[in-house]
Structures are given as structure tokens and as C-alpha cells.
Amino acid sequence: MPRLGTEQIIVLLLLLAAPLRAETPSPLARLKTVGREGAGNVAASRAWKEVVRMGPSALPAILAAMDDADATSANWLRTAVDAIAERTLATGKPLPTEPLEQFVRQTRHASTARRLAYEWLCRVDPKTPDRLLPGMLQDPGPELRRDAVAAVIKEGQTRLDKNDKDGARAAYRKALTGACDKDQVDVITKQLDKLGDKVDVAAHFGFVRQWLLVAPFDNTKDAGFNIAYPPEKRVDPKAMYKGKKNAEARWANHTTASPYGVVDLNKVLGKQKGVVAYAYAVIESPAERPVQIRAGSPNGIKIFLNGKEVFHVDEYHHGMEVDQYIAKATLKSGRNELLLKVCQNEQKEDWAQQWKFQVRLCDAVGAAVPYTPIAVKTVNPPKQEEGKP
């Protein structure tokens, strides 16, 4: 048997190790394998330290790894970015600002990663917002876009302070094209209103205003939440159902005038407790596309799109706000059916009487998606809020 020299042994070992190396995922890949209930945490912790040791030159690569990371893995990666950047600056070394700025400008990257890079750039160069925000009014990242909108709102206020009403109106209109968050839209529309420029807020947000409503189905002891009443199987606008205590339940049209698409069921259907209502809308989408169905309600709700449940929450009377709940779904090209189940419980306290909802259709950043409401005929007269013609 021939004897091997040292060099031959090293080469042999390298050759043997090569397949192993090829099969060992990179630390970035390992950080993305964490699963539910902490599965993979121990391996991820080791990988996290390896990632941090990669140093500042690896920041763009680590940020890019967030592109296809789920929310859990993205937070592992985010903290690694923070640790590297913080420790780099603490030792007086620079961050790779040019690659980071390029990264921010590339909208194909995850919006959370781009925002993270932006914030570190802001820390080392306070002029970063002046340089980057003007081009971000339509940015796909909610946080960058929000800051860009804020800058234009500020410009509108500056114009107003100089009594330049036309300039202010133009600035607020420009800001509105990017605004998706309620607080910013409120500021803009209030100022535009003062300048004589009315905004259709519900249309801006994509709130669904035209509904068919039916009630009352039984929700005694909250049991109705998990009972699939007939509308969950098929919506027949001309149907008459036997509801709670054999009450007749028939579909009726209702169009809300609320700028935030609020349908107050107590006012439209009459105050009832321990009941379920359904709200049904048909919309036409010009194309197949991902959609966020964003809802608000102080009641237990379920949301169905084209017969499939896409969201549920079984909680009562703990507040309601715009975009309180987000369901991710896909709109078909053409006709889509949206069904909402709105459950009212039997609590007697003054603060536990509301029965209402609001729904809007938007993209991931919160901008309304294009759709056309389709009128659905029923055999019953439309329902108005109490006291309204």
C-alpha cells in the first residue's frame, strides 16, 4: 500500500469535505429555516452569530436575504443587521453607504429590508431623507411611502403659511396620491376641504359601500359564530330564511354614506342582541390580483371571498378602527363575491352595544385596488339608517 504525503492527505481531506461544504446551507439560509413554536431556534442562534461575524460588507446580502424570509426569519435577520451596524459604528468604522443606498432604491427588495437600510443611512447621514424621499411617494414600502407623504404634507403647510393657496392645494393633492394611512389622509382631506377641494374619502381608501344585508340568525351564547347559516353555503338575494326565533330574514340593499365605509347594523337593521348578520357585496376586478381585505369591527366577524373563508376573529366590544384586521386573498378577474358574517353577542353593558363593520379592498401598501361594485337585485326595499330618507 503506497504511503500518502502530508499534501496528499490535505487534498484528500479537502476533497472529502467538499461535498459536505456544498450541502451545508449558508448561515443566512439557516436563519430562514426557523419554524413554528421555536423549531430551529438553537441552530438559528448559532447561524445568527456567524452572520454577525460577516461584518458590514455583508449588510446588503443580509438585507437581501429578507426578500423571501417570512416574518419570523426576517426579525432574526433584522437584529443581525442592527448588531453589525451598531458595532461597526461603535468602533469608528464606516457603513457601506453606497451599496446600502442602492439597496434602498431597488424596489424589488423587501420593503422592511429597504426601510432598515434607509434608517441606518439616516443615522450616518441626516440628509438622506432629502435625497431619497422625494422619489418615494408611490413607494411599495409602507414606511418609506409614509415618510414621503409626510414631507409633501409639510410642503403643503409651508405653502399655506405663505398664503399660497394654489401651491398648498397642489401639494396636498400630490400628497393624497401616495397617502394610505388614515391619520395622513385625514390631515390632507381636512386641509383640502378648507381650500374648497372635496375628496371622496371612501373611494380613496377603497371602502365597499354597497351591501346586501340579512339578519337575524341566532348567536345565543356566541354559538352562532361557528354555525354555518345558509348564506355561507350560497347567497340567494331573493331567499327568505328562518332566522332566530323563526323571524323572517330577507336580504335588503344598503349603501353607506360613511366616508370610512362604516355600516352601523344597529341603525340599519334595528338593535338586536345575540344575533348574526351577513353582509354581501359583488365587485368586478379588471384583473386577477392579490388583494388585502382590511376590515374593522367591534364584533366577532368572518370574511369569505368567493365562498372561501379568508379571515375570522371571535372577539367582542374591544374597539374598532380602520385596517384593524387584514386578510390576504386573491381577486379573480371579473366577478367576485364578498361575504361578511358579523356576530353580536349578548353583553348588556353600555359599552357592549355596537354592531357594525367596515371593509376596504387594497394592495399591500394600503392603496385602494381598482374594482367596480355590481348592483344586486333583491325582492325587498333597500334599508336606510334610522332617521334617514
Added chain:
Amino acid sequence: MRKRAWSACIPVAVLLLSAAIQAGDWRQFRGPGGSAVSDETGLPVKWSATENVRWKVELPGRGVSSAVIADGRVYVTASSGYRQRRLHVLCFDAASGKKLWERQIASTGSTMCHPKTCMAAPTPITDGRNVYALFATGDLAAFDRDGDLLWYRALQRDYPDISNQVGMAASPVLAEETLLLPLENAGDSFALGVDVKTGRNRWKIPRRRDINWVTPTVTHFHGKTAALFQTSGEITAYDVSNGGILWSYKGDNLGSVPSPLVVDDLVIVPGNPSLALRVSEGDKPEVVWKSRKLAAAYASPVVYKGRIYGMTGIGVSCLDAATGEEIWRERLGNGFSASPVIADGKLYVAKEGGDTSVVQLGDKPKILANNALKEPLLATPAIAKGAIYLRTDKHLYCIAAKK
């Protein structure tokens, strides 16, 4: 033989060393063992935004969580940004207030809550080596003292039916290397026992479906380490090792915010009325006394030298722990979201408007000072190594007498 003798000494030495290291720390919500009592002395009685302030730092966001302090480091959490979607864990040098590190997490759960609270509501906890930070969003992260991420959980992704639109706020506690997480809510309601080393579940037990904010209390019953979980309808002692029920007591109008406490062989259950339970050998709780003088709303009562001090709507009540008899009461104003704490025979009561009342305890109370910071103050004060740490909406103050 000699070797065996030394071996037997090692655990004792470790315990003594551990106690020495822990002395003066404030490692969790309401300090040592959740008692809200510190051994520290020589603390300032009077202060303002400028007087007796060793240091003050601006925080990146709101928090009703308290600071925790161990081994010369102060840890605090905050939430910021639109809809509080950004969560922060910060570490400061206790001596200078210098920021040592900050880590941020993007919230993965619902951020809706009552305007009084925020996502940085649960107080973090440290075992002296690592810090464990839970947020109202269900985001839970463990960092070592230098800010290295040890593990992370997104609990609302693990359990999507967690639902509390008022905002979760109960703090995690530690027992035997198990992190106890009260996740009681209107949806998927449960408590978790999590391995501090890995962040993985040791056990998961169902809890009553209702929103609740009680931080559990760790104690011992008949040789077993137990965690007391309380809701408005019951208090239950769980075996920390496996999540099994040791005993349970059902009641009405028990507190859904303040924590229970243990005084000798009594379990004090805050509520309206508050109760004192004695748990017999057969794990059967019996009511020893009831009192409406301790009608706790948000603040947890504190026991000191056989007396219970609890906030009412307008001040503080002092009760005999053994009998429940009221000894005295004192008006202090209102707005008690924070829990009172005790050190050096004085009660420190933080109020929502930013004042902290200092009350000398005794057979009759004496108000020594009302110290104004003029900032919203909902977090329970922390006391460690001669300093009082006050976390307002915008700042963290280290209050200490000048040396």
C-alpha cells in the same frame, strides 16, 4: 471522602454567590420575586426632572413596561412608529446611562390596543445573563447581555387566534429555567412554559377565554414550585415543572390586572372583594378573610412586615395581612396604573400624571414628598443599587442621591 465533602459545598457556594450577585438587582416586573420590595437604602426622597437625576435618556417610543436591572445593566422596551409596529429592546449602562445596545423587531401580531397602553406593555425579565422581552404583539425575544439574539418567537404567528384588541400587558416571569408566559385573551387563550435556553415550549395549558392582564406569581406549595395564574373568575396554581394543576379556586370579581401575592401561608387574591386563601396539605384553598378595603383596579398590592398596602381609587390602604383588618388609609390623589413599590420603609407610588408620592410607612403614614416629572408615568418604578428607575412615556430616569 474529602472530594465528596467539597462537592456538597459547591451548590451552597453557587447559591451564595448567586444571591450576592442578585442583591440589589431588580430583574422582573415588581422586582425581587415579584415582591415589589427592595432591600436598598439611602434612596432619594425628593426629586424633580433635574434634581437628584443621575442620568436621563430619551427613549425611541412609548412603554408602560418597567426597566429591569442586573449586573450593572438596565434593560427597557419601547414601541414606536405608525400603529406601534416597531418594537425596541434597549440596554443602558446603569452607572452612566450610556446606551450599550438596541435591537429592533418588526411586530408580527396585532398592534391595536386601548390608548392608555401600548405594545411595550409587558415588563422584560432578566436572569442576570440574558434578557427576555415579550411585547403585546406576541413577539418574544431573548438576548444576551451584549445584545446577541439567542432566540425569537412570533407567538401570534404560532397561534393566529390570539386576540386581545385592548392590548396584552401581563409580564413574563421565570421559574426553574422556565419562562412563564400568560397569554390569556379573547381567542386562543393559554399559558406557556418556555425553555429559557431554546425558546421552545415545555408545556402549553388552556386558560379561560377572556382578556386578562395578570402577571403570574411564583411560589412554593408542599415542595413544588408553583405559578399562580389569576383571572376575574379564578386563581389556579400550576406545577411549573409540567403545567399540571395543583389547586384552583373559583371566585367572582377577582382582579384581572393586579397580581396575587403570598404572605407566609396565605395567598392574597386582589379583587373586589380581595381574598386571603390558605391552601391546606390536600391542596384545598379555604377563604381566611375577605375585604373590600383593597379594591384593586390596576395596581398590584405589596406586602411588607406583615401588612398589605394596596391602591384604592384615591389613595393607599394598609391592611393586616393575617386578618384583613384595615389599619389605616391615606389619600394620594388618583391615576394609579403603576404598582406601588417599597424600599427602606417607604412606599413609592407613581401616578399617571408623572408624580411619585413617597410615603413613610408605620402605624400612621406620613407623606414625605410628591415628586413631579410632568410626563405620563404608567410604568411601575424599579429600584436597584441605590437608584430608582422611572420610565415615563418619553424618558428613562435614573433617580439617585448625589454621592
